Amino acid sequence: MFYVPNSFLESLLREDVPYGDATAEGLGISDRQGMIECYPKADGFVCGIDLAARLFEAVGLEVLLQEKNGTYPAGHTVLRVQGDAGRIHAAYKTAQNIMEYCSGIGNRVLSVLQPAREENPRVQVAVTRKHFPGTKILSLYSALSAGAVVHRAGLSESLLIFDQHRVFCRDFAADLAALKVKEPEKKVAVEVESPEEGLKYVRLGADIIQCERFSLQDLKDFSRAAKMLNPSLVINAAGGVNSANAREYAASGADVLVTSWVYFGKPFDIKMKISSVPEYR
Amino acid sequence: MFYVPNSFLESLLREDVPYGDATAEGLGISDRQGMIECYPKADGFVCGIDLAARLFEAVGLEVLLQEKNGTYPAGHTVLRVQGDAGRIHAAYKTAQNIMEYCSGIGNRVLSVLQPAREENPRVQVAVTRKHFPGTKILSLYSALSAGAVVHRAGLSESLLIFDQHRVFCRDFAADLAALKVKEPEKKVAVEVESPEEGLKYVRLGADIIQCERFSLQDLKDFSRAAKMLNPSLVINAAGGVNSANAREYAASGADVLVTSWVYFGKPFDIKMKISSVPEYR
Amino acid sequence: MFYVPNSFLESLLREDVPYGDATAEGLGISDRQGMIECYPKADGFVCGIDLAARLFEAVGLEVLLQEKNGTYPAGHTVLRVQGDAGRIHAAYKTAQNIMEYCSGIGNRVLSVLQPAREENPRVQVAVTRKHFPGTKILSLYSALSAGAVVHRAGLSESLLIFDQHRVFCRDFAADLAALKVKEPEKKVAVEVESPEEGLKYVRLGADIIQCERFSLQDLKDFSRAAKMLNPSLVINAAGGVNSANAREYAASGADVLVTSWVYFGKPFDIKMKISSVPEYR
Amino acid sequence: MFYVPNSFLESLLREDVPYGDATAEGLGISDRQGMIECYPKADGFVCGIDLAARLFEAVGLEVLLQEKNGTYPAGHTVLRVQGDAGRIHAAYKTAQNIMEYCSGIGNRVLSVLQPAREENPRVQVAVTRKHFPGTKILSLYSALSAGAVVHRAGLSESLLIFDQHRVFCRDFAADLAALKVKEPEKKVAVEVESPEEGLKYVRLGADIIQCERFSLQDLKDFSRAAKMLNPSLVINAAGGVNSANAREYAASGADVLVTSWVYFGKPFDIKMKISSVPEYR
């Protein structure tokens, strides 16, 4: 279960409608009864539905229908909500933004994952901490909803050595060995820029080699050689992974496709169809 | 002055390094002395420099050089910071993410604004509230830094009538008139989907007509006709405005190019060059 | 819909009853069953009822009756709630404070709005950002509930030029023109201290002239002259507007009565009648 | 020391200038250099100066002169600050609001305290928890700055029995005795509406009798009689205490004047004089 606290959803509503809705109030329509139906404009993956539903409930609307996050055809209603027009207007754009941005990430994850899995059913798509600051919770929620895993959420929970660390090391082999002793419960990943560098760190005991912007041929060669040294080695392909090259990376021996690319790009269009309903109260 | 509170910056650091940096600690490099220099990889607009500097200061580093937000050539150092390697590693990725995502928005704003201004030096680029939820402060900061204005930050401060409002109106002319009476200090904008619709609302007293996905020819025709009815009318072009068509929209009579397109897209690469410095303490 | 987040209401409760209620616990009455009925002590406008109800629900009480914000006769029960005495005591004073302070603002708004409207049915009462720091949400909620509009909630969303700006301008006419070009979607207001000053800024293109402490005669003369220059000009009367002079300001040509006066003054008394109920559980 | 956290001051700034200052930016004056001098318009007590200074520093201005909270003659500069016009405009109104509302409370406290002390140098003014919700920290800060004490800040730390408690008691004498046993470190206060009621509770062991809306004669009679029963009894006068009657209440035997009246009323005017300064950078 991916827990998203109410206080986070409240803060999104609050910043969009801090002191009432001047337009709806001025038009005098706040008390009219309405319905809103949300559906994707194109076939695709929709997530954030549960969060949108909670936003609508937070302003006092009634959720009539709510689908699970998943893949739906264009026009399929994933959320139907009813209540005052004033409440609908207070929440619908924030709900739409959540579903559209989250689903955008979700669809990009799938656009990497699906072709990659056709080559290698065991390959994983793993997302980095290079998301828009302030969106860690929604970005990871979206990526996980679509089947990705977390490469790393932050600095405290995983071990990944960059060149920016090595520049401070005086005896890297010793430092790496010390790190492995210090953190036996975690795998040690090392980012490298060439197959030679990669093989060196395999020999030094790295559990994961993160291949930064390797050519496909280099990746293939490296994978073969490295896994002979350590059959349980994990090979990450990183730097430039996207939907266009995912299949080839997966075919070239990578176990994990590490990507930030899924975090940015177009939102996925969700139509928010609002209609008036007869008032029987 | 665009005020960004410390508590916001603290929360970004906190979520990236909640319980220390396991890699830097395990490698034993935290106390080494280092320097970080930040520069764009390509010519372009860089913003978020002040925020990055504050992040570095928040972890106890010393800022040696800090440029203002602005346009710089590739390789021009916009920020130079010195101190413990452990502190550099705790903050640099968050600082980079802020500068890269913010500058990405900034450069997209300029890619719309500059060609548009060549056609019409008075035209404005105005950004919507359709940003990634959780990024309102950074998204607006970035857009304003690059010369955009805020179309609307939320529902409380501006009047913009969509079809989603009209569906609840029983006598729209009367409701619009009531809105104008109620909010004399604000302009009333109406979003329309055709020139005919636009002219109708000009006659009803709209101050701003927001033309949603008009063809350039329609926009041109509408502008001419509408401004004859009301010379002080403001015409917004909205729906699909981007760098590729900004010049033509500006040439077609729009006063304001309303865009959400600038909010999403690639971050602008900022190199974070970390080096070791001799320890003279 | 004026959205007030739960987290705000929780923080009010939390600061009033941080670590339990020593009196009710010490007396041993917390588990007794009770009812609370809330009504105005005098005829008048009551608002904050919805917020009070949510406070009571937040501590686990049951709301039996809840009126909408509006004008009620003395003694008319606007809220009736039932449950444990301990819960009633935990919340009732905070609930009372909200209703009393909010209704105080509401009644002062009406005391300005009603006589003004008798003179000019189109006149508006607009509230400033000069409220008690920390009360922006409740102060604006209260004012809007009673029919006021927001003059400005802050600096980001409206354009209002004070003398404190002009002191920095080297060529004010040019700066004002630049502002109008930069912000076509917003009206530009200028605060002035004399009719002559006002006419000068009308000629420079101000959309709104805010007349600070004009005599009624000056206001009348200015209105006539200024509206001949610009029939769609909006005239704000500001500085010293209150219930005693609202009618005359409205009669003197002001379109908007801008006031901070409504923010301070006596709370409006709401009786919180607590009674014991038989325990049938 | 009355501690006010930065996060609170930041939140006040943030809500007044959430996304930049559209007026100052549009006029192009943000980078001009300026000075702001703050002084009371009339002789009186000024507090919140330290908080205002911290607000100015929070936006990057330099504090040149800062007086302590205290009584000053009209025109005496209590705070002088220098820096960018954009920063001055971002903070000055919030700083002014704090000083004006806080000083308003402070002056009202003094208007009660000073005449009361002339009658009885040992009398105290004590403030209740009936302040505007959201202002507990500023309201108590202001009252204490001017020499008041806290009657009660909330329900957790003091024992005050109202009729709203007694309605749930089946054997009040026993319940009161139990309360005294349970909380030996605290005094027990009982609010009463008549001298007879008061004497009854003195006999039952109340440490403090809070006389709600007693006539001055009743208060005098009650004080004499009650202190004969218990010489260390504390007598609170409550309900309607204000500057007009403080002297007489103090003369009538009250030890403590309990008041909420100081919380509401006019802010105390503080002039914020902004001037341009030559730019020598």
Next chain:
Amino acid sequence: MFYVPNSFLESLLREDVPYGDATAEGLGISDRQGMIECYPKADGFVCGIDLAARLFEAVGLEVLLQEKNGTYPAGHTVLRVQGDAGRIHAAYKTAQNIMEYCSGIGNRVLSVLQPAREENPRVQVAVTRKHFPGTKILSLYSALSAGAVVHRAGLSESLLIFDQHRVFCRDFAADLAALKVKEPEKKVAVEVESPEEGLKYVRLGADIIQCERFSLQDLKDFSRAAKMLNPSLVINAAGGVNSANAREYAASGADVLVTSWVYFGKPFDIKMKISSVPEYR
């Protein structure tokens, strides 16, 4: 009623499961249906049950059975909850931690209170502000649940003079007298390290003498002598009070046993029995 806000409970969940539960998701069990039953492993006092129940509800589970805080035999189910395995795993450890740490405090309070009460049915156990930073709300909740009172929650609400104050006093008798005049609604406590010191402050008017690490004989002697000077004096025993000596302290004349000892020590074991239930949906 001890009010604990949702936002606090949400923050506990959030920090334990910030971005989903990698284990439950990876095992593919999140959607299975389950039940959790919570019971103490040994006879004893259990509190935090209401908070645990609210945590489970916050993640969408259904509470089937919930006991009040109180003393239960080993194996007695105090909370039974049903729903998705993924939701159970998201919340159960936080729920367990709350119940175990809170009940640990509760049982230690009872281990002091019960023997002390056998000697002196009027004696109180009062808890200090020396709890683990960040746990004030849970620590006081737990202590009060078990029958303790709050010695002091912080500096604003009670008067307690330490040697650390006296070091700054130039004429302590005068300062103490001034304090008593200034705060007539509160009792004045003075911490002392010897009977002689204690008697001196009784003569100066202290209402409470806090005896720091007195021998039992000293405490007995002091109590007799001091209460002859002031029969309503309150005597606190502090410094080293625990379950082993509570009875003797109570027998030696102390009215209040002031303790921080209850705050630290072992959590009280609560078994969280999770079982699979048939899925009938």
Next chain:
Amino acid sequence: MFYVPNSFLESLLREDVPYGDATAEGLGISDRQGMIECYPKADGFVCGIDLAARLFEAVGLEVLLQEKNGTYPAGHTVLRVQGDAGRIHAAYKTAQNIMEYCSGIGNRVLSVLQPAREENPRVQVAVTRKHFPGTKILSLYSALSAGAVVHRAGLSESLLIFDQHRVFCRDFAADLAALKVKEPEKKVAVEVESPEEGLKYVRLGADIIQCERFSLQDLKDFSRAAKMLNPSLVINAAGGVNSANAREYAASGADVLVTSWVYFGKPFDIKMKISSVPEYR
């Protein structure tokens, strides 16, 4: 670098001194000048010094001397601070609580780590998420300061299978295999209650076996057998590890001693010596 945000430290101060310090104010000593010196009462490990220093600075005091976290002899001053008595009293108890509770954890970590390391220099002490709710940041800070590592900070970042998961698995071997495929960048830990169970999961591919309450002999036998199956297996000893048995666990083949025991227990006494200093201002 272990980042602790200001907002957290501010919240601790705020809750201890919400509305001023009634004792220091009432005694009239707030403006006196003082110094505070902090030192351990016994030889031992002291941490939280940096946090204490920041607390003192947050209330406006000057830090004169500040040691790093580390082991010091009794009486060695680790922090010396100077300024107003009122500010010292506002912060010193919170500063003391932080240093005492954090150092308590730190010393318990060392009491496990040091004997264990004498047997096996590569053994690690790893701390769980079973800390007092609300103290995750301080508890992990303290443990890491003393040389422990984080076993798991929460559910999102590590894979640990309990019996509470297995109860929902229909084919555990398949589920475990799926988990390993899904999360190649993380090690998979399985908690077991017997050597037989442990060997079964080693064969199924677990990377870490967490031995819950094994006898020392069982642990020794299991280690030998299991490491023959998988030489890179990591063996955790968990459940009941403490300073008394750490050495033997380390000698019995455990690579990691997993403990919650360090989280609870006595704070480590830090003397806060406050003295008056001559006032030369």
